[in-house]
Amino acid sequence: MSQFLIVYGTEYGQTEKIAMFMAEKIRARGHDVDIVYSRQAVRSPESLQKYDGILVGAPVYMRKYPSSLRKWVRFHARQLSNKPTAFFSVCLGVLQNDDSVQKELRGIAENFFTWSGWRPGRWVVFAGALRYSKYNWILKRIMRGIAKKAGSDTDISYDYEYTKWDQVLQFTLDFLSSVERPNEVRTSEYSNRTQTSPGHQ
DSSP: OOEEEEEEEOOOSHHHHHHHHHHHHHHTTTTTEEEEEEHHHHHHHOTTOOOEEEEEEEHHHHHHBOHHHHHHHHHHHHHHTTSOOOEOOOOOOOOOOOHHHHHHHHHHHHHEEEEEEESSSSSEEOOOOOOOGSSSSHHHHHHHHHHHHHOOOOOTTEEOOOHHHHHHHHHHHHHHHHHHHHHOOOOSSOOOOOOOOOOOO
């Protein structure tokens, strides 16, 4: 049995939902999991020595990740670099097939890794959700415009989820395998076949 940590940032709940899903699947394999919201983690910094594997998750918000998550990663960069780690980003626009968007997402991640001093063993971008019911009036219009470009849902009287849970499961299981059998599985980056674009998750 191994000990895992999942630290996540979230804006409107979808990244948290994905983190909880991952924790459930890890526990189903017989491992222990601590799951911590980044704002709480920043207030209570502690050693990561006891963990065998660490997952970090964050939504893309205003072309960057939440401040508390970024600060936590930078503070623990050295410890993270000595552990099996994975990073998952969450964003909107799963239907938007645009090379410039793909390049921007990769740039956001690469800039974060360079700034923080931590490079995860693998990373991925998952589609998120449209939480119109949680947005203020201005943000609803902004997100509706993004959704329109992506060919997604624009009726602001409903919420919509685009996360492909089979992809989340596979990423989680692949990371588990890399911890359980480190000599058999070694990946520098997880390649997500889903088209993605920035958004608020």
